[in-house]
Amino acid sequence: MTDALTNGGSPIETTVLGADEIILNMGPQHPSTHGVLRVKLKLDGERVLSTECIIGYLHRGVEKIAEHRSYQQFAPYVDRMDYVAAVSNGLGYCETVEKLLGAEAPPRARVVRTILTELQRIASHLLWLGTHALDIGALTPVFYCFREREEILKIFEKYCGARLTTHAFRIGGLQYETYDEFETDVKRFCDDFSGKVDEYETLLTENRIWVGRTKGVGILSTADAIALGVTGPMLRASGLKWDLRKAQPYAAYDQYEFDIPTGKNGDTYDRYLVRMEEMRQSRRICLQAIENIPSGPIMAKVGKVLKPPPGEVYHSIEAPKGELGYYAVSDGTTQPYRVRVRPPSFINLQALDKMARGALVADLVAIIGTTDIVLGEVDR
Amino acid sequence: MSHLIPPAIAPFVVPVICGIVLVAVFPLLAGYIVLLERKLMADMQARLGPMRVGPHGLLQPIADAFKLLIKEDIIPQGADKFMFYVAPLISVTMALVAFSAMPFGPVFQIADLNVGLLFIVAVGSLGIYGIVLGGWSSNSHYSLIGALRSAAQLVSYETAAGLALVSALLLAGSLSMKDIVQAQADQGVWFIFVVPIGFFIYFVSSIAETNRAPFDLPEAESELVAGYMTEYSGFRWALYFLAEYANMVIVAGIATTLFLGGWLRPFPGNHQHLIGTPFELLDALPSLLFLGVALYCLSLVPRQPVQVQKLFMAGVAGACVLLAAVMALTLFPPFDAAREGVHGAFWFMAKVGGYVYTFLWVRFTFPRYRFDQLMRLGWRFLIPLALVNVLVVSASIVVQQNWEWKHPVVSTVVTTAIMLAVAFWLAEEGAKPEPAPQPADGE
Amino acid sequence: MIDKFLFLFFAVLMIGSAIMMVTRRNIVHSAVYLITTLLATAGIFLQLKAEFLFVVQIILYVGGIMVLFIFVIMLVNLDVAIRMVQFSRQGFVAGILALVLAVQIFLALWIGRAGLPAPAIHAMPPKNTEAVAEALFQHYMLPFEIASILLLVAMIGAVVMAKRRV
Numbered sequence: 001m002t003d004a005l006t007n008g009g010s011p012i013e014t015t016v017l018g019a020d021e022i023i024l025n026m027g028p029q030h031p032s033t034h035g036v037l038r039v040k041l042k043l044d045g046e047r048v049l050s051t052e053c054i055i056g057y058l059h060r061g062v063e064k065i066a067e068h069r070s071y072q073q074f075a076p077y078v079d080r081m082d083y084v085a086a087v088s089n090g091l092g093y094c095e096t097v098e099k100l101l102g103a104e105a106p107p108r109a110r111v112v113r114t115i116l117t118e119l120q121r122i123a124s125h126l127l128w129l130g131t132h133a134l135d136i137g138a139l140t141p142v143f144y145c146f147r148e149r150e151e152i153l154k155i156f157e158k159y160c161g162a163r164l165t166t167h168a169f170r171i172g173g174l175q176y177e178t179y180d181e182f183e184t185d186v187k188r189f190c191d192d193f194s195g196k197v198d199e200y201e202t203l204l205t206e207n208r209i210w211v212g213r214t215k216g217v218g219i220l221s222t223a224d225a226i227a228l229g230v231t232g233p234m235l236r237a238s239g240l241k242w243d244l245r246k247a248q249p250y251a252a253y254d255q256y257e258f259d260i261p262t263g264k265n266g267d268t269y270d271r272y273l274v275r276m277e278e279m280r281q282s283r284r285i286c287l288q289a290i291e292n293i294p295s296g297p298i299m300a301k302v303g304k305v306l307k308p309p310p311g312e313v314y315h316s317i318e319a320p321k322g323e324l325g326y327y328a329v330s331d332g333t334t335q336p337y338r339v340r341v342r343p344p345s346f347i348n349l350q351a352l353d354k355m356a357r358g359a360l361v362a363d364l365v366a367i368i369g370t371t372d373i374v375l376g377e378v379d380r
Numbered sequence: 381m382s383h384l385i386p387p388a389i390a391p392f393v394v395p396v397i398c399g400i401v402l403v404a405v406f407p408l409l410a411g412y413i414v415l416l417e418r419k420l421m422a423d424m425q426a427r428l429g430p431m432r433v434g435p436h437g438l439l440q441p442i443a444d445a446f447k448l449l450i451k452e453d454i455i456p457q458g459a460d461k462f463m464f465y466v467a468p469l470i471s472v473t474m475a476l477v478a479f480s481a482m483p484f485g486p487v488f489q490i491a492d493l494n495v496g497l498l499f500i501v502a503v504g505s506l507g508i509y510g511i512v513l514g515g516w517s518s519n520s521h522y523s524l525i526g527a528l529r530s531a532a533q534l535v536s537y538e539t540a541a542g543l544a545l546v547s548a549l550l551l552a553g554s555l556s557m558k559d560i561v562q563a564q565a566d567q568g569v570w571f572i573f574v575v576p577i578g579f580f581i582y583f584v585s586s587i588a589e590t591n592r593a594p595f596d597l598p599e600a601e602s603e604l605v606a607g608y609m610t611e612y613s614g615f616r617w618a619l620y621f622l623a624e625y626a627n628m629v630i631v632a633g634i635a636t637t638l639f640l641g642g643w644l645r646p647f648p649g650n651h652q653h654l655i656g657t658p659f660e661l662l663d664a665l666p667s668l669l670f671l672g673v674a675l676y677c678l679s680l681v682p683r684q685p686v687q688v689q690k691l692f693m694a695g696v697a698g699a700c701v702l703l704a705a706v707m708a709l710t711l712f713p714p715f716d717a718a719r720e721g722v723h724g725a726f727w728f729m730a731k732v733g734g735y736v737y738t739f740l741w742v743r744f745t746f747p748r749y750r751f752d753q754l755m756r757l758g759w760r761f762l763i764p765l766a767l768v769n770v771l772v773v774s775a776s777i778v779v780q781q782n783w784e785w786k787h788p789v790v791s792t793v794v795t796t797a798i799m800l801a802v803a804f805w806l807a808e809e810g811a812k813p814e815p816a817p818q819p820a821d822g823e
Numbered sequence: 824m825i826d827k828f829l830f831l832f833f834a835v836l837m838i839g840s841a842i843m844m845v846t847r848r849n850i851v852h853s854a855v856y857l858i859t860t861l862l863a864t865a866g867i868f869l870q871l872k873a874e875f876l877f878v879v880q881i882i883l884y885v886g887g888i889m890v891l892f893i894f895v896i897m898l899v900n901l902d903v904a905i906r907m908v909q910f911s912r913q914g915f916v917a918g919i920l921a922l923v924l925a926v927q928i929f930l931a932l933w934i935g936r937a938g939l940p941a942p943a944i945h946a947m948p949p950k951n952t953e954a955v956a957e958a959l960f961q962h963y964m965l966p967f968e969i970a971s972i973l974l975l976v977a978m979i980g981a982v983v984m985a986k987r988r989v
């Protein structure tokens with residue numbers, strides 16, 4: 001691993017230190033880095049002068065594997081990238097290959113896909129909230145968040161048999177019909193959920209200590225965010241109202257009404273508020289979708305053996321963490337020539353240095369938490 | 381019985397017995413406070429807590445103590461052996477010595493020093509050495525920094541705590557713990573109703589004094605710098621932990637004595653009697669409370685899933701009934717002499733328990749303060765507030781004494797209003813963003 | 824009887840700690856022995872029925888000033904001190920001089936023991952706290968205030984010096 005990574009244009013000289021500067025290594029085993037992330041910090045006393053992320057501890061060669069699997073065989077692998085929000089990964093991949101094939105999932109499949117993806121968004125944000133609060137020292141929200149997440153995972157399990165790495169969708173639509181109590185389960189969850197979000201807000205949003213720990217911490221300006229390619233709630237909290245569900249609608253999102261929350265200052269507190277509001281909006285989408293699931297086939301006519309015509313396609317979706325993109329190149333055979341993934345956490349992690357410079361060491365934990373990274377996605 | 385004891389050692393008998401009881405009982409009690417904390421934490425987090433070891437986890441502290449005793453005793457290489465041995469001992473000793481001046485009841489007190497309160501504060505400040513020497517002797521950079529931070533936090537909040545205590549002392553007029561409670565009995569009101577802001581300041585400072593959340597950054601696991609206890613394993617660590625819980629009970633005891641009326645029952649000045657009987661109405665409260673708890677436990681018996689748990693719950697109800705009987709028994713003539721002692725101990729324990737419960741409650745609710753925010757809170761909010769509090773309370777007392785102003789309620793309301801105004805002003809000052817920090821802020 | 828025993832205990836502790844303090848190589852050990860010396864002094868205050876001084880000695884001296892000492896020692900890396908020569912080479916001469924001084928003091932006290940004031944424990948003194956308070960706030964109010972202002976100036980000076988970057 002080479003040390004001389006360019007960092008905002010200026011290479012860190014790890015061998016030449018100023019008088020008071022020290023190098024501190026955080027991770028790869030650390031309770032707060034949320035995975036195997038190693039961060040090399042250059043500190044002056046308590047202030048962070050620069051950070052250097054050393055990744056790759058979870059690299060499994062997923063993209064290389066794709067070149068040696070057929071399109072359907074590769075689908076379970078994408079779940080393992082962002083293992084916290086597996087359903088979104090699956091959605092992105094299936095839609096990409098459908099674009100390559102020139103096929104389209106039938107309306108019923110699109111609506112069920114939307115419902116499951118929005119439930120997954122809520123689950124991902126719940127996990128983020130619980131662990132972020134835990135890092136900052138609030139011991140209780142994590143248990144409440146996992147209690148709600150449990151309900152969602154039960155729905156997934158009843159639907160496709162798996163809680164975490166779901167492989168819920170197939171190329172061309174869905175494999176499984178929705179189970180009998182699907183609508184009632186989702187409706188019951190959505191009805192309970194807004195009260196629960198209010199509970200989390202009571203614990204945290206107006207809490208002086210929470211505000212003191214998150215306001216003004218890890219500020220990312222709009223210009224910086226755009227320049228770094230940051231997407232998702234981080235970009236929206238920095239002020240730009242950009243959501244792929246509205247900008248380039250996919251699945252069934254164009255049929256539903258929902259708002260895109262944005263923040264003003266781009267600090268940790270704004271990102272917290274944006275994600276909380278996103279959970280409420282996801283619930284809103286779910287409620288609208290559940291009212292009216294169209295009947296019909298769940299699978300398009302794509303045939304058993306998939307041989308897309310040669311060509312390339314880039315398709316991206318709004319995953320809970322940001323823009324998740326797949327760039328698939330087909331050479332006419334049953335195995336893709338190349339599948340390149342644009343993981344949102346990988347790109348968002350680049351903003352860590354910008355946000356952490358000048359912050360105190362104790363804030364670094366909050367900043368890493370607010371970036372909402374999943375190392376499976378960063379490393380693939 | 382008293383003719384059996386030679387006069388030379390007669391004054392030492394009661395204190396020695398109290399001391400033995402304390403030292404023997406307290407470690408067990410601390411273990412059960414830990415269990416209580418785990419169960420409370422679990423309850424607030426929608427789960428059950430320790431359930432396996434003993435019914436409802438009641439033997440968990442015993443199992444934990446046993447495990448800690450048989451653990452390997454690891455001493456880091458290069459550590460200063462003597463200091464490493466001695467540091468936890470200092471913490472525990474100071475915590476236990478502070479109990480000697482604590483009045484658990486009108487009779488149960490080891491030594492009623494006439495500077496009792498200052499003695500407890502002094503011994504508490506000696507406990508800092510246990511932390512500092514422990515962190516230094518571990519021969520680890522992070523332990524040392526954590527220990528120094530912890531000590532700096534303790535020293536900062538000691539000032540605010542002391543000033544808050546002064547505002548209650550002004551009302552009591554003496555430093556002796558017994559006299560302070562007596563003053564509350566004479567004035568017929570707990571001091572918390574006269575100086576509520578002083579109580580608030582003391583409450584917040586005491587959380588910081590005992591290194592509890594939200595002021596527990598020096599010992600938090602998810603921070604970069606681990607605390608002074610890192611290199612301590614096995615029973616040495618248990619001693620530090622014991623010292624921390626003993627400190628919690630001590631600050632609870634100080635707060636109870638000074639603000640919550642010590643061993644006095646609520647409304648100590650109210651002597652209304654039960655109609656036709658020589659008993660005071662409010663003296664029946666302890667028995668009624670225990671009976672209430674017993675009835676609640678009995679109501680829970682049918683809902684227990686397992687036979688053993690049913691029996692256990694019924695047993696708890698029975699114990700509560702027994703205690704209620706004891707409390708009621710001391711109201712009647714042959715046992716009258718013990719009434720003050722027994723009821724006093726009950727009320728003291730109840731208040732200390734409530735205070736400690738609030739500590740635990742606060743721990744699970746709030747996130748953690750960052751170290752600089754913690755110090756800012758101590759120096760720029762609590763200390764100015766405590767100073768103004770002392771001034772305002774003194775002014776109020778002078779006005780009452782010199783101008784014959786006989787309306788204590790009005791003066792309390794006025795002083796509280798002034799203090800709240802100052803508190804809000806200080807809080808607004810603190811919420812303003814700090815000026816841009818200098819480019820290189822040294823530690 | 825108990826009084827004599829306690830006094831002996833505190834006195835031996837004080838002198839022993841003082842000797843240990845000046846002979847240790849490790850500076851933190853020296854600081855700890857200074858702490859025990861001060862605690863023994865506090866014990867003797869208590870024996871002289873000066874209970875307020877006893878607690879204040881502990882709170883301020885041991886719990887405040889020594890904590891500062893220890894902070895400074897630990898923050899500044901003083902490993903260098905361990906390797907330095909502990910005592911000057913003229914230790915032998917210094918020891919003889921100290922012995923001569925001790926004998927002189929002892930003789931002076933012994934010969935003049937009739938002139939020493941009688942132990943004043945018989946009269947019941949007013950409570951120490953009240954006595955100190957009365958002295959400080961009534962008889963010696965002005966020096967007290969002047970000392971307070973001096974301390975305040977010192978504090979402000981320290982804060983100003985610490986804020987400025989060297």
